[in-house]
Amino acid sequence: MTRLEVPTAEDMHQLGRRLGEQLRAGDVVVLDGPLGAGKTTLTRGLGEGLGVRGPVTSPTFVLARTHPSVVDGPPLVHVDAYRLGSPVELDDLDIDFPHAVVVVEWGAGMVESLAESRLELLIERPASGSDEEDEPRIVTATGVGPRWADGLPL
Template sequence: MLLPTAQSTDAFGRRLASLVQVGDVITLSGALGAGKTSIARGLLSALGLPGEAPSPSYAIVQPYDPPEVRLPVLHVDLYRIDDPADLDELGLDDSRWTSLLLVEWAEHAGPDAWPDALRLTLSVADGGGRVLTAQVPPGWEDRWSRI
């Protein structure tokens, strides 16, 4: 999928917000500046977050709870995680069942993390814009067709 502008990247995140549920995991991968946080911000905004969501780069996990958003969200940035074993301390596997888990730099969690996740990968297109590639698990197939 081509996302030709920053606005289209944000709009994609907003459309995605209409489909998410508690217990979902969405991973966002791509180089620095590819648009991961833009999608996350669009999604969080559409879920009701007032203002712009901060990047969770330093906090690692930024939680959002109702009434601030329509459902609990854990916005996670794994950029500074070097060893997938360090994830145990974050408690993400337990928390995912009561929240939407939105994970940037998910590749730092290792290849076996969240096999049922909707995996979104962004790359910079020639001439600007972004190319989004999705790995859609069975639990997302019906919802993904509505994007």
């Protein structure tokens, strides 16, 4: 497990970009944290690091968006599981896990049966409860499964 303090929204974006540069097809990233924590900001950076066609926006109303690569890499599948009731509903989206990088916002409790290996990122907002975008966040990264056995890319 790794904990990082991320001072600003731009830093969150850059963390995502650096992480995206290290991800490969078959990787699953689970993002959890309260509204406004920075999940979509991090995912925008992931998309930039992966070199996918954007813009990367929250898929809240469509549940999942696929962003194809513009650099011959894997596509980014960005899922918002907030309105899903069970892992079965996530599985029904028929996502091509082996050939894409899949990011699931609100994914805790949803992907465990679908992905043996996953990178779980919990983003916590400051204790002040402020809605300020540029207040520090704490990102706790946990690697689960054989893909992350040798360490985390953060």
